[in-house]
Amino acid sequence: MSPATRIINPATEQVIAEVPIGGVEETDEAVARALAAGPAWQAVAPADRARLMRRFAAQVEEHAEELAQLETANVGKPIAESRDEVGMVAEVLYFYAGAVDKHRGATVPVSGGVDMTFHEPLGVVGAIIPWNFPVAITSWKVGPALATGNTIVVKPAEITPLSAVRLAELALDAGLPEGVLQVVTGKGSVVGTRLAEHPDVAKIAFTGSTEVGREVMARASGTIKRVTLELGGKSASVVFADADLAKAAASAPGGVFSNGGQDCCARSRILVQRSVLDEFLDLLADAVLAWTVGDPTDPDSKMGPMVTAAHRGVVAGFLDEGMGAPGGPVSAHTTGAVPDGPGFWYPPTVVAPADPDWRMAREEIFGPIVAVIPFEDEADAVRLANDTPFGLSGSIWTRDSARSLRMARAIHAGNLSVNSNSSVRVQTSFGGMKQSGFGRELGLEALSSYSEVKNVFVSTVD
Numbered sequence: 001m002s003p004a005t006r007i008i009n010p011a012t013e014q015v016i017a018e019v020p021i022g023g024v025e026e027t028d029e030a031v032a033r034a035l036a037a038g039p040a041w042q043a044v045a046p047a048d049r050a051r052l053m054r055r056f057a058a059q060v061e062e063h064a065e066e067l068a069q070l071e072t073a074n075v076g077k078p079i080a081e082s083r084d085e086v087g088m089v090a091e092v093l094y095f096y097a098g099a100v101d102k103h104r105g106a107t108v109p110v111s112g113g114v115d116m117t118f119h120e121p122l123g124v125v126g127a128i129i130p131w132n133f134p135v136a137i138t139s140w141k142v143g144p145a146l147a148t149g150n151t152i153v154v155k156p157a158e159i160t161p162l163s164a165v166r167l168a169e170l171a172l173d174a175g176l177p178e179g180v181l182q183v184v185t186g187k188g189s190v191v192g193t194r195l196a197e198h199p200d201v202a203k204i205a206f207t208g209s210t211e212v213g214r215e216v217m218a219r220a221s222g223t224i225k226r227v228t229l230e231l232g233g234k235s236a237s238v239v240f241a242d243a244d245l246a247k248a249a250a251s252a253p254g255g256v257f258s259n260g261g262q263d264c265c266a267r268s269r270i271l272v273q274r275s276v277l278d279e280f281l282d283l284l285a286d287a288v289l290a291w292t293v294g295d296p297t298d299p300d301s302k303m304g305p306m307v308t309a310a311h312r313g314v315v316a317g318f319l320d321e322g323m324g325a326p327g328g329p330v331s332a333h334t335t336g337a338v339p340d341g342p343g344f345w346y347p348p349t350v351v352a353p354a355d356p357d358w359r360m361a362r363e364e365i366f367g368p369i370v371a372v373i374p375f376e377d378e379a380d381a382v383r384l385a386n387d388t389p390f391g392l393s394g395s396i397w398t399r400d401s402a403r404s405l406r407m408a409r410a411i412h413a414g415n416l417s418v419n420s421n422s423s424v425r426v427q428t429s430f431g432g433m434k435q436s437g438f439g440r441e442l443g444l445e446a447l448s449s450y451s452e453v454k455n456v457f458v459s460t461v462d
């Protein structure tokens with residue numbers, strides 16, 4: 001028997017599957033198959049490639065409930081969220097199926113001939129996936145990679161591989177040729193490292209922590225690989241005194257505690273204009289106490305457990321002594337309730353007013369803890385929002401539309417929303433500024449991350 005990773009349900013602490021631990025050999029074999037599958041995949045007529053991708057999407061729709069249950073069992077996320085995320089996977093595949101024959105080149109006016117451009121595939125893409133949105137983030141890379149004629153090897157997070165493994169089976173069932181989409185399970189330090197260094201991998205599409213992203217980028221430099229990085233965040237939701245405070249407060253738990261705060265877009269800092277701080281905190285406390293934590297298979301649960309016991313320990317550590325607060329541990333303004341019994345539970349927690357210099361207000365916690373920080377005026381809000389090495393997402397709550405646009409232009413982040421906490425849509429680009437990474441996923445923008453412009457000049461001079 002080859003060694004296997006035991007996959008644990010974080011809500012029950014039960015082992016639900018065993019998955020092979022792939023090594024360098026398995027990775028190299030997968031890359032060789034992907035390389036060999038490339039020419040035939042690129043030769044598939046565009047309309048037929050689109051048809052295959054639509055069949056893949058239809059397979060996902062047919063198996064949507066199975067995939068959602070798998071995701072909830074493996075990640076501990078509420079079933080309602082898993083269903084939405086699997087729905088998004090099908091939408092992503094349909095969207096990029098539709099893009100296959102619309103990703104046009106250009107002709108360029110030049111003298112002495114005709115100049116044209118082609119969007120050429122890169123070759124073999126290595127996709128490295130985090131544990132927080134396993135199936136959705138896999139599709140964000142698979143959709144545009146396949147649409148532009150690449151083949152792809154996916155390395156899921158070691159602890160949450162089940163939905164990606166199933167997705168690859170569904171692709172084969174849909175008729176995608178062998179080798180076009182493969183999954184290698186195993187450790188990031190082995191499989192991920194090998195993909196990043198492999199000479200036959202043309203691009204690494206990485207989503208995960210800034211720390212690992214930095215290492216992946218360094219390793220990929222050996223072969224001048226294309227790299228896109230979707231990394232961490234410390235996003236701010238900025239609430240002005242003129243906002244609909246009730247709506248901003250009611251929406252706030254969803255903006256930071258969804259997926260247990262294990263979300264790169266979590267608005268883990270709420271900046272509130274000082275004149276309405278007390279009023280906002282009262283409204284927020286009510287909303288947080290109504291944010292039900294419990295059995296993720298219950299459609300009414302808003303939040304499940306943390307993904308592992310170890311991760312729960314990391315999250316809890318952000319309120320411990322020495323986390324930057326003067327004079328001892330950081331104390332909570334509001335703490336929600338969690339179930340008894342097995343499961344890696346951690347309550348939704350509001351720290352207010354938090355000092356912007358505390359570690360819990362500066363570092364990505366990746367758990368359900370939010371720092372509420374007062375500000376004085378618009379300039380102060382911009383300064384605080386940008387006082388972070390990250391730049392992924394954020395929200396602006398105000399009834400003044402000119403101010404909302406000034407703020408949206410002034411905040412250095414890739415995805416902002418006004419009077420909303422929504423960050424991700426199939427049709428719109430998604431990605432970070434500063435140390436939240438570079439490159440854009442989703443939308444038509446992603447196509448350029450998986451293809452290369454080739455310029456061809458044809459002389460018409462006799």
Ligand code: NAP
Pocket residue numbers: 128129130131132133155156157158159186187188189191192193196207208209210212213215216229230231232233263264364366392432436437
């Ligand atoms: P992580 O520890 O960086 O791991 C991400 C992936 O990289 C996993 O598949 C991991 O494999 C692999 N990996 C680990 N070490 C590696 C190495 N040396 N070389 C190559 N690959 C390696 O991140 P995570 O803990 O799974 O996810 C949480 C982080 O992801 C947070 O920082 C979050 O903000 C970020 N995130 C960003 C976005 C975005 O779109 N911006 C979306 C979701 C999450 P193992 O699991 O085997 O270690």
Ligand code: MG
Pocket residue numbers: none
């Ligand atoms: Mg990790």
